[in-house]
Amino acid sequence: MGVEVRVEGLTKSFGSQLIWGDVSLTLPAGEICVMLGPSGTGKSVFLKTLIGLIKPERGHVWIEGTDIATCSERELYEVRRLFGVLFQDGAMFGSMNLYDNVAFPLREHTKKSESDIRSIVMEKMEMVGLVGAEKKLPGEISGGMRKRAGLARALVLDPQILLVDEPDSGLDPVRTSFLNQVMIDLNEAFGATFLIVTHDVNTARTVPDNIGMLYHRHLAMFGPREMLLSSEEPVIRQFLNAQMIGPIGMSEEKDAEELAAEAGQELPPLPPIPIQQLPSSGMLRPTQRPPGEWCREHGVVPPPGSFQTNTVGAR
Numbered sequence: 631m632g633v634e635v636r637v638e639g640l641t642k643s644f645g646s647q648l649i650w651g652d653v654s655l656t657l658p659a660g661e662i663c664v665m666l667g668p669s670g671t672g673k674s675v676f677l678k679t680l681i682g683l684i685k686p687e688r689g690h691v692w693i694e695g696t697d698i699a700t701c702s703e704r705e706l707y708e709v710r711r712l713f714g715v716l717f718q719d720g721a722m723f724g725s726m727n728l729y730d731n732v733a734f735p736l737r738e739h740t741k742k743s744e745s746d747i748r749s750i751v752m753e754k755m756e757m758v759g760l761v762g763a764e765k766k767l768p769g770e771i772s773g774g775m776r777k778r779a780g781l782a783r784a785l786v787l788d789p790q791i792l793l794v795d796e797p798d799s800g801l802d803p804v805r806t807s808f809l810n811q812v813m814i815d816l817n818e819a820f821g822a823t824f825l826i827v828t829h830d831v832n833t834a835r836t837v838p839d840n841i842g843m844l845y846h847r848h849l850a851m852f853g854p855r856e857m858l859l860s861s862e863e864p865v866i867r868q869f870l871n872a873q874m875i876g877p878i879g880m881s882e883e884k885d886a887e888e889l890a891a892e893a894g895q896e897l898p899p900l901p902p903i904p905i906q907q908l909p910s911s912g913m914l915r916p917t918q919r920p921p922g923e924w925c926r927e928h929g930v931v932p933p934p935g936s937f938q939t940n941t942v943g944a945r
């Protein structure tokens with residue numbers, strides 16, 4: 631079972647540049663969360679702060695009673711064992727074949743025998759659909775395969791928390807869908823807590839249990855998927871529906887002139903909320919809520935056509 635990550639009042643600047651301030655949210659144990667936001671809003675900085683690679687000026691990141699933001703190096707080393715991380719480019723060693731890349735954390739951090747290492751590596755390679763590619767070098771395979779190899783490597787130490795930075799960058803929509811399915815199946819199998827940073831609106835709409843969005847140096851919203859997909863909040867509505875009308879412009883925020891030019895323009899209606907993607911087993915994951923449950927519990931009427939199986943992006 632994954633562990634909860636509780637973020638309280640987190641603030642980070644580089645010099646005089648505030649990246650984001652007063653960010654508070656909880657990644658619930660075992661759930662899949664997605665963090666969205668226009669380019670440059672500090673999503674990668676947020677991931678790095680969660681594993682203590684970047685120190686915030688203020689705030690806390692609580693994991694099993696340890697505050698990553700203020701703990702000692704020794705405590706940090708211990709807590710980091712709970713994490714698996716997939717960086718944007720897969721961060722593979724170019725001169726090592728995939729087998730050795732995936733085996734690397736086991737050889738570095740454990741005293742396991744080579745035969746134990748082999749069985750773990752092959753198990754994870756199978757989970758991400760890479761059996762048969764063990765001898766290939768990272769430069770000889772596609773971007774999608776590199777991401778899956780990175781995922782296999784992030785899993786070998788059985789992490790309780792998995793951080794994934796832009797799994798879809800550079801992938802076509804079909805490969806993105808495959809990778810999403812792999813992550814959902816892994817969440818079902820291991821129950822780790824997932825945080826996925828993405829720009830892909832379809833991924834954000836169909837994969838996670840919760841969605842957050844960083845915008846304009848703060849956390850604009852964080853909550854259950856159905857809450858954000860039914861939200862009328864302009865920034866959330868514009869981003870999750872990939873629309874041009876709204877407060878977000880090319881340079882993050884539109885200026886007064888741009889906003890005035892849009893005054894009176896009618897916003898398109900909210901599109902239907904798709905069904906959340908299921909694991910390959912076809913059963914709900916342990917932390918997955920039935921379609922429409924959040925809306926019913928909160929008296930929210932979802933947009934017409936919501937939760938019908940034929941919605942684009944749903945299975």
Ligand SMILES: Nc1ncnc2c1ncn2[C@@H]1O[C@H](COP(=O)(O)OP(=O)(O)OP(=O)(O)O)[C@@H](O)[C@H]1O
Pocket residue numbers: 644649667668669670671672673674675676
């Ligand atoms: N180590 C650093 N020192 C100084 N500034 C940094 C550092 N790391 C990131 N930044 C700045 O922080 C801001 C946020 O960067 P970050 O990469 O987190 O954005 P992002 O939301 O992940 O963007 P994208 O979606 O384009 O990947 C950028 O302006 C970046 O230049």
